[in-house]
Amino acid sequence: MSISFYSLGAAEEVTGSKHIIDIDGEQYLVDCGAFQGSRAESDRKNRNLGFDVSKIAAAILTHGHLDHCGLLPMLPRNGYQGSIYATPASRDIASLIMLDSANIQFHDAEYLRKQAQKRGEKFTWQPVFEEQDAIQATNQCVGFSYRRPFLVGDGVQVEFFDAGHILGSAMALFTVKKSGTRILCSGDLGRPGKPIIKDPDTDIPAPDYLVLESTYGDRLHDNTDDALKKLAAVTLRAVKTRGRILIPSFAIERTQELVYYFHILLDQGIIPGNKCSSFF
Numbered sequence: 001m002s003i004s005f006y007s008l009g010a011a012e013e014v015t016g017s018k019h020i021i022d023i024d025g026e027q028y029l030v031d032c033g034a035f036q037g038s039r040a041e042s043d044r045k046n047r048n049l050g051f052d053v054s055k056i057a058a059a060i061l062t063h064g065h066l067d068h069c070g071l072l073p074m075l076p077r078n079g080y081q082g083s084i085y086a087t088p089a090s091r092d093i094a095s096l097i098m099l100d101s102a103n104i105q106f107h108d109a110e111y112l113r114k115q116a117q118k119r120g121e122k123f124t125w126q127p128v129f130e131e132q133d134a135i136q137a138t139n140q141c142v143g144f145s146y147r148r149p150f151l152v153g154d155g156v157q158v159e160f161f162d163a164g165h166i167l168g169s170a171m172a173l174f175t176v177k178k179s180g181t182r183i184l185c186s187g188d189l190g191r192p193g194k195p196i197i198k199d200p201d202t203d204i205p206a207p208d209y210l211v212l213e214s215t216y217g218d219r220l221h222d223n224t225d226d227a228l229k230k231l232a233a234v235t236l237r238a239v240k241t242r243g244r245i246l247i248p249s250f251a252i253e254r255t256q257e258l259v260y261y262f263h264i265l266l267d268q269g270i271i272p273g274n275k276c277s278s279f280f
């Protein structure tokens with residue numbers, strides 16, 4: 001038996017997660033994320049998947065962030081008719097993200113076409129994928145809840161465990177039945193004690209191989225109390241100076257946490273409610 005693992009994105013860089021586990025010639029794709037960066041680099045990397053779609057036996061999605069699900073529509077666009085396995089919540093979130101991405105690309109094309117016309121240049125750029133590809137990818141998604149093992153190929157089982165990152169986020173545990181070999185792909189991992197999302201599962205069968213997300217691996221996070229104090233201080237300063245607060249934040253997960261923290265500060269009377277309404 002031979003098992004190979006290789007990464008086609010999110011290795012020595014952030015975003016664009018695409019990994020393949022090859023088990024005796026059967027290829028299993030773990031995530032198919034969009035690369036996010038400059039327009040030219042993103043276009044080059046996202047247009048070229050870097051693997052032969054016809055060789056993929058099954059696709060597994062760890063969670064619905066764009067950098068993990070954003071290129072799933074490229075699978076049916078390139079002829080893939082197999083299943084994309086995800087938790088039910090990841091399927092729902094990924095569906096929205098993929099459609100949103102198709103919509104943004106459509107409007108980008110319109111904008112760039114007009115710009116080219118103004119310059120009198122020929123315009124040839126096309127979106128990487130379109131709405132119908134996103135709908136087709138969603139239709140190919142099969143939902144499995146946490147701790148419900150399922151077969152993705154001949155003698156290859158996958159089981160999802162809660163990764164505690166965003167709603168529906170999962171670690172995918174592959175088990176090769178013949179040898180008992182276990183490979184755990186963590187996807188993006190959350191940290192314990194977050195306000196809305198459950199803590200990551202820890203009682204997972206010990207894997208033989210662990211593929212681990214490490215974006216913040218060399219940093220210590222502030223604890224929640226410190227973050228709340230900082231948020232309160234910034235808010236009160238803005239109230240005092242009648243200023244505005246601009247917060248760059250991931251739309252899925254971080255923004256919900258921020259709203260939640262603002263509610264805590266309001267409920268505890270730490271920030272004044274009537275003067276803060278314009279912040280939301």
Ligand SMILES: [Zn+2]
Pocket residue numbers: 063065068165188
């Ligand atoms: Zn993520």
